[in-house]
Amino acid sequence: MAASPTRWPGYLIADLVLVAIFAALGRNAHEQSPWGALETAWPFLVGVLVGWVVVRARRRPAALFPTGVVIWLSTEIVGMLLRMLTGQGTALAFVLVSLAVLGLFLLGYRLISRLISWARLNR
Template structure:
């Protein structure tokens, strides 16, 4: 697969989507694209640090679609992200920890499932006689 490095970057996008959704959900004054990309990156930064650290440690670009890769990146994002957030804010609400853990699982593991499903369908179509 030629696009492995690009696929490895989808985790960064998944964490940014997590931050954007959270930012939008908690900003009653946000209208459309009124919230700044800088704020989203700031929110995502602790989680990105964990995801990137895990990706580097396991060399996620070698097999970005593997379940073990997704789990490692997800756990890195959650553990490091929540720890950094708690350290900076001095608190970590349990509800936020649960929502972040589940949301990041859906986003980081979910895109892999979608891509693997599409690839399986294409393989089946390619091998099925007409």
């Protein structure tokens, strides 16, 4: 069951919040202040927005594919390109960790939402 089209703002907010959490957790893991997470997060936040526009996520915000996958990959690719263009780090280890964590976050909650909807329908 897909989310109601009127519920898309909640999915957009969730994507943005999860990316901000990713940045804060990463900064904390490297013993940097999580309060400076916006510096780390902004390229990925732009990537989320690009993904939303590209896939027209508003139509099916809860869909794992193509919506979730496009947003996830856009977040990663655009985020890394912007980090590279602005002189921020793009070490292979960071690319791999961010790809995994962002995938878990951006696809994970959509999968959980889908499973909950499925369980409710099959009671």
